[in-house]
Amino acid sequence: MDREELQRLVEHISEESFGLPFKHEARFNNRLRTTGGRYLLRSHDIELNPKQLEVFGYDALIGIIKHELCHYHLHLQNKGYRHRDRDFKELLAAVDGSRYCEILPDMKRTVKVEHQYQCSDCETVYRRKRRMDTNRYVCGKCRGKLKKIK
Structure with missing residues (x-):
């Protein structure tokens, strides 16, 4: 789908679903990563993520366009x-x-636990993404000394 087709599609959905014209610009933005689209308040343009169309298809794009058109029409009506x-x-x-768009497969984040600490008294194990200063922090259960185990 090229830019002109996208513009015509957004104008058609605006007329069909909202009964109001879309008088600004709709375009694809390849730099969008974690969102399906965005409505720009200052220029009133709509930018859409082309990867949503490639991965999830035409119906997902329609839902995203309707979502962004809701922002557009309500903002112009001061609602x-x-x-x-x-x-x-x-x-x-x-x-x-659509209230939310699907998460792209290459955007799924996995939380990698890199640091594990264990209390020397009660042996409670703490898993952390970030490193901790074991001289500064103690066990939350028994106030025992923590040691790094991984």
């Missing part, structure tokens, strides 16, 4: 356009837009 606002939630449900 609550943020995710937490009632206006946004109601409009999103009315047009059957």
Whole structure:
């Protein structure tokens, strides 16, 4: 899908689902990583993640476009356009837009536990992502001395 096709698709969905015209620019942004799309408040443009279309297909893209159009139309009408606002939630449900987009397979984060500490008294094991200063911290259960085991 090229830029013109995307622009026509967004304009069509805006007219069809919202009954309002989309008068700004819609484009793909390859730099988007953790989001399906975004609505730009200053320029009123919509940017979409092309990887969502490639990986999850046309229906996922339609849901993301409806989500961003909810932000767009509510912002232009001076209504609550943020995710937490009632206006946004109601409009999103009315047009059957997606609340969240799927996480891309290459974006799934795995938490890697690198540091393990053990209390020398009660032998409780603590797993941490970051290194701890064992001279400064003690066991939370018995206040015993911690030692690094891994």
